[in-house]
Amino acid sequence: LTKPFELQELQARVRAQLRRRQYEAEERPADQLSLGDLQINLLSRSVQRGDRELNLSQREFELLCFLVRQPDTVHSRQEILDGVWGSPFVGDPNTLDVYLGYLRKKVEHSGAPQLLHTVRGVGVMARVGDPKP
Known part of the structure; x- marks a missing residue:
């Protein structure tokens, strides 16, 4: 963090670091993540949506x-x-848009509930169906 810096920037970075440490400390399921009909095997690094095997980059x-x-x-x-x-x-922030586009093309398919949602002006979330609670 270079000086001068905004207090909000410092707070955001501290929160992000604490959140990362919390993720590392939490006990995670050994090898599986799921959301709706999406199954992720962390050990084999394989992803399946319904009956389709998805080929994702690292x-x-x-x-x-x-x-x-x-x-x-x-x-x-x-x-x-x-x-x-x-x-x-460090890099082009549009990198995220590019990779979200790649990911949506591979994960989303017609007839299935949407999983990846952009919340305008805020960020991105994973949720089955409508992004609004």
Whole structure:
């Protein structure tokens, strides 16, 4: 963090670090994540939606796992970039848009509930169906 900095920026970074440490400390299911009909096997790094096996790149897999680990939670763009690409993220912020596009094309299909939702002006969340509670 370079000086001068805004207090809000410092607070956001501290919260992000604490959140990451909390994730590491929490006991996670050994090898499975799921959301609706989406199944993620962390050991084999395989993803299945319904009866379809999805072929994801390493970054797409990491992005999907990041979002599915906390369903119904809106993650800010910066939080996702730092969590998936590393903190602090250095690069083009549009990288997230590109990878979300790739991921949506592979995960979403007609007739199935939408899983990845953009909450305008806030961030992205994983949730089965409508993004509004």
